[in-house]
Amino acid sequence: MAKVELKKLFKTYNKKIKALEDINLTIEDGQFFVLLGPSGAGKTTTLRCIAGLEKIDSGDVLFNDENITHDQPASRDVSFVFQQYSLYPHYTVYENLAFPLRSPMRKLPEEEIKNKVEKIAEMLKITSKLKNKATELSGGEMQRVAIGRALVREPNIYLMDEPLSSLDAKLRETLRVELKNIQLNLNATILYVTHDQAEATTLADKIGVLKEGKIVQIGTPEEIYENPNSIYVSQRLGSPKINILPGSLFKLNNTAKIGLRPENIELGNGPYEGKVISTENLGSETVVAINFQDNEILASIQGSYKSSINEKINFDINTNKVLKFDKGDQRIYER
Amino acid sequence: MDTSRSYLEPSSFSKKMAAAIIIVYAVITLIPISWMVMTSFKNVDSAISYPPEVLFEPSLEGYVNLFTNRSRQSQEYLDSLPAPENWYEELVRSREMVITGPSKFLGRYSNSMIIGFGSTFASVFLGALAAYAFSRFRVPLKDDLLFFILSTRMFPPIAVAVPIFIMYRKLGLGDTHLGMIILYTVVNLSLAVWLLKGFMDEIPKEYEEAAMIDGYSRLQAFFKVVLPQAMTGIAATAIFCMIFSWNEYAFAVLLTQFNAQTAPPFIPTIIGEGGLDWPAIGAGTTLFLLPVMIFTIILRKHLLRGITFGAVRK
Numbered sequence: 001m002a003k004v005e006l007k008k009l010f011k012t013y014n015k016k017i018k019a020l021e022d023i024n025l026t027i028e029d030g031q032f033f034v035l036l037g038p039s040g041a042g043k044t045t046t047l048r049c050i051a052g053l054e055k056i057d058s059g060d061v062l063f064n065d066e067n068i069t070h071d072q073p074a075s076r077d078v079s080f081v082f083q084q085y086s087l088y089p090h091y092t093v094y095e096n097l098a099f100p101l102r103s104p105m106r107k108l109p110e111e112e113i114k115n116k117v118e119k120i121a122e123m124l125k126i127t128s129k130l131k132n133k134a135t136e137l138s139g140g141e142m143q144r145v146a147i148g149r150a151l152v153r154e155p156n157i158y159l160m161d162e163p164l165s166s167l168d169a170k171l172r173e174t175l176r177v178e179l180k181n182i183q184l185n186l187n188a189t190i191l192y193v194t195h196d197q198a199e200a201t202t203l204a205d206k207i208g209v210l211k212e213g214k215i216v217q218i219g220t221p222e223e224i225y226e227n228p229n230s231i232y233v234s235q236r237l238g239s240p241k242i243n244i245l246p247g248s249l250f251k252l253n254n255t256a257k258i259g260l261r262p263e264n265i266e267l268g269n270g271p272y273e274g275k276v277i278s279t280e281n282l283g284s285e286t287v288v289a290i291n292f293q294d295n296e297i298l299a300s301i302q303g304s305y306k307s308s309i310n311e312k313i314n315f316d317i318n319t320n321k322v323l324k325f326d327k328g329d330q331r332i333y334e335r
Numbered sequence: 336m337d338t339s340r341s342y343l344e345p346s347s348f349s350k351k352m353a354a355a356i357i358i359v360y361a362v363i364t365l366i367p368i369s370w371m372v373m374t375s376f377k378n379v380d381s382a383i384s385y386p387p388e389v390l391f392e393p394s395l396e397g398y399v400n401l402f403t404n405r406s407r408q409s410q411e412y413l414d415s416l417p418a419p420e421n422w423y424e425e426l427v428r429s430r431e432m433v434i435t436g437p438s439k440f441l442g443r444y445s446n447s448m449i450i451g452f453g454s455t456f457a458s459v460f461l462g463a464l465a466a467y468a469f470s471r472f473r474v475p476l477k478d479d480l481l482f483f484i485l486s487t488r489m490f491p492p493i494a495v496a497v498p499i500f501i502m503y504r505k506l507g508l509g510d511t512h513l514g515m516i517i518l519y520t521v522v523n524l525s526l527a528v529w530l531l532k533g534f535m536d537e538i539p540k541e542y543e544e545a546a547m548i549d550g551y552s553r554l555q556a557f558f559k560v561v562l563p564q565a566m567t568g569i570a571a572t573a574i575f576c577m578i579f580s581w582n583e584y585a586f587a588v589l590l591t592q593f594n595a596q597t598a599p600p601f602i603p604t605i606i607g608e609g610g611l612d613w614p615a616i617g618a619g620t621t622l623f624l625l626p627v628m629i630f631t632i633i634l635r636k637h638l639l640r641g642i643t644f645g646a647v648r649k
Contacts (some may be wrong), residue, residue, distance in 0.1 A: 053548070072547075072552070073544075078548060079549075080544075082545060084541055086541040088542060088560055104550065
């Protein structure tokens with residue numbers, strides 16, 4: 001495993017479309033780093049630049065302080081899990097898993113390959129499928145094999161491009177937990193791309209938030225959630241979504257907009273009065289939408305909450321937790 | 336109403352109709368071929384008898400005549416010879432002839448094999464590489480180049496027979512196997528590139544990318560991952576190329592005489608005594624038909640198999 005650094009990475013497609021702009025980022029050895037952002041933000045492009053599948057315009061890619069910017073993909077020794085399964089359909093599961101170990105770069109003896117493949121198959125619970133053709137698998141099994149093909153060797157870094165996005169919710173959760181366990185066991189360096197905030201918060205040691213080809217903030221999941229540096233970042237995490245409201249609403253001076261997490265609103269009594277628009281019972285919490293001076297505010301409270309539509313409701317906000325933003329949507333920090 | 340089947344599935348009546356049409360079509364196209372096969376098993380007299388014989392006593396005379404040269408001898412000379420050693424000598428003697436040696440057919444037939452398979456392999460191999468490059472790389476003037484390649488098929492190849500004849504004479508390629516392989520490869524290549532490009536486009540590039548990350552060079556990834564998945568396209572292309580170069584007549588007449596002559600210009604020259612030896616010609620043509628038929632049957636399962644269904648979700 002290696003420490004991976006990106007320095008001043010620039011990448012344009014067809015000489016016009018800016019894909020990456022000045023990406024600087026360090027992934028420590030053994031770190032689970034998640035790149036978070038909507039589609040088109042440059043997450044996949046970053047992965048592909050590290051893997052060597054895309055030529056970068058300028059900048060450097062360093063593995064353990066060694067510059068590998070101009071190396072071929074094969075010699076970089078990284079492994080990649082693609083968003084699509086991309087198993088080799090003419091091979092069996094065993095052959096798919098053995099494929100990287102049989103490559104000219106490694107050429108391990110067949111016996112060692114057998115051991116490694118069987119070990120990884122057991123870890124991913126696909127031992128019974130080893131003799132199957134890759135096309136004779138369910139979606140979840142295919143993705144396990146794809147992850148297995150990456151994990152079967154110990155590369156400098158594991159690159160994963162939304163590996164769980166094509167699976168159904170239940171399987172996604174199971175594999176998410178498994179993936180984290182595997183990473184902890186192997187002490188693996190992983191760069192993981194997703195737009196799913198649950199994946200980002202549960203898996204990441206560090207999150208990098210991408211916006212239009214630029215990294216706007218890097219931090220632990222807690223930092224990103226509690227201490228975002230802009231409205232854009234604050235909206236990446238949290239469900240139900242953060243409330244972005246005009247600063248004047250709560251008489252806050254020098255503040256263009258404020259961000260208010262739904263759990264920082266107390267219902268029942270308080271100085272503010274609004275009307276209930278709707279309530280949504282999610283079991284462990286209830287999301288109440290309130291109309292307050294023609295602004296819709298979402299509040300979430302523990303357990304169930306009974307109220308009828310258009311009912312008047314009083315609430316208070318936790319002023320310590322209010323995030324203040326300036327006109328450019330950037331965070332105002334208080335001294 | 337019959338609700339047991341989906342609306343998209345044809346009814347059993349239309350299925351039967353389709354089958355009937357196909358059978359009628361097959362019978363019509365098979366009549367000349369079966370007549371040819373029948374002729375090859377007739378003897379010289381029954382082959383040209385009128386009215387034509389549908390039921391006849393089969394004979395291998397056509398095949399014997401195809402593979403041998405014979406000369407007519409007087410009865411006294413034939414009587415002076417020792418008894419025939421095998422069945423085909425006996426057959427020839429009964430026609431008051433002796434075998435003077437093997438005919439040229441086997442040599443011409445193997446020329447056809449060498450040139451046919453050689454040019455098919457070359458067309459498919461070069462075509463696959465070119466198609467892959469056109470499909471994956473940013474080639475300058477890609478569309479113009481592709482159109483240029485296609486345009487080589489817009490005139491009948493024989494239209495350039497004279498320049499090719501002169502070129503081949505200067506280059507010493509006339510009447511050589513290599514010359515014919517090159518010529519048929521050139522003619523087939525445009526078809527191969529176009530057909531295979533379509534198949535290459537269908538193969539997601541993630542496969543090679545995955546292979547390249549797994550430690551293979553692009554060329555190794557091409558052979559290990561792309562080619563096996565292009566098998567359907569390769570089989571179809573190989574069949575088309577094989578049929579063309581196997582059947583090609585005009586260039587073969589023009590450019591080959593002895594050394595590299597293929598079977599098509601040779602078969603019509605099989606002349607018997609007092610007219611064409613129809614059973615021998617029938618035998619030659621029947622044998623000529625076999626390789627392409629076998630080749631197609633072998634590759635048929637690749638033609639029918641789906642490409643990469645299900646392994647990549649788009």
